[in-house]
Amino acid sequence: MWIPWALAAAMMAAPQSAEKQPPLSQADASKxxxxxxxxxxxxxxxxxIYLRYCTACHGADGKATVDVVAxxxxxxSxxxxxxxxxxxxxxxxTRDGAGDSMPAFKTQIPQQENLWHLVNYVRSLWPESMRPPLAEAGPSSGKSK
Ligand code: HEC
Known part of the structure; x- marks a missing residue:
């Protein structure tokens, strides 16, 4: 039996898990x-993460020149x-899948943060002019110049 507070507590305990999230609409995703x-x-x-889960279809360089899945x-590009x-x-x-043959990865990659690292990696494959600028190591790196 579900006890609402227990459910809420379970959700708070695992805020990072993508597994239980309902699929996003493209409009919501773009925001x-x-x-x-x-x-x-x-x-x-x-x-x-990419090398582990994505190269079989998209290739190590992301160009999908490997002759595997259609x-x-x-x-x-x-x-x-x-x-x-x-x-x-x-x-x-990546999380929910795309089209008919791109699988959803929410079960294999349940950590939201890892999905965002993948997003960053995928963007790093783009032509330099389209890539976002590299950010500094992070707010906590605290290196003052
Ligand atoms: C089983 C093969 C397969 C694997 C594994 C796979 N993909 Fe895909 N991926 C596809 C196919 C096929 C499409 C094209 C889907 C369509 O548009 O019909 C696609 C599309 C995509 C798209 C959408 C591109 C667009 O047209 O908007 C992204 C982003 C993507 N893949 C990223 C990834 C990442 C990141 C991984 C690893 C976590 C991954 N894929 C693993 C087969 C795969």
């Missing part, structure tokens, strides 16, 4: 803000994408 700054460290973390998107290329939309495509 999401990436809470993880675009830093080298985040891109590196995203790369590790028509994976070339992740290096956001202009050609069909499901949007804002941070929130990339988050949605």
């Amino acid at each position: 999401l803000k990436n809470p993880v700054p675009f830093t080298k460290k985040s891109v590196a973390q995203g790369r590790t 028509d994976a998107t070339d992740l290096t 956001p202009k050609l994408w069909r499901h949007g290329s804002t941070d929130g939309e990339i988050f949605r495509s």
Whole structure:
């Protein structure tokens, strides 16, 4: 039996889990803000996750030149994408899946933060002129010049 306060407590205990979230509409996704700054460290973390889950279809370089699953998107050319290329939309495509053959990763990658690292990695594959500028290491790095 569900006890509402227990449910609420469980939700508060796991605010980072993507697994239980309902799928986002594209409109809602496009409004999401990436809470993880675009830093080298985040891109590196995203790369590790990418190499584990995404290369089979999109290729190590993101260009999907590998002859595997039909028509994976070339992740290096956001202009050609069909499901949007804002941070929130990339988050949605990865978490909830896209089209008929892009699987949802919310079960394999339940940590929201890791999904955002992936978003940052995917953006790092774009042509330099389209990439966001690299952010400083982070607010807590505290290096004063
Ligand atoms: C089983 C093969 C497969 C795997 C694994 C896979 N993808 Fe995809 N991906 C696809 C296909 C196919 C599409 C094209 C979907 C469509 O538009 O019909 C796609 C589309 C996308 C899109 C949307 C591009 C657009 O057109 O807007 C993004 C972003 C994306 N993938 C990122 C990822 C990331 C990040 C991972 C790893 C977590 C990943 N994919 C793993 C097959 C895959």
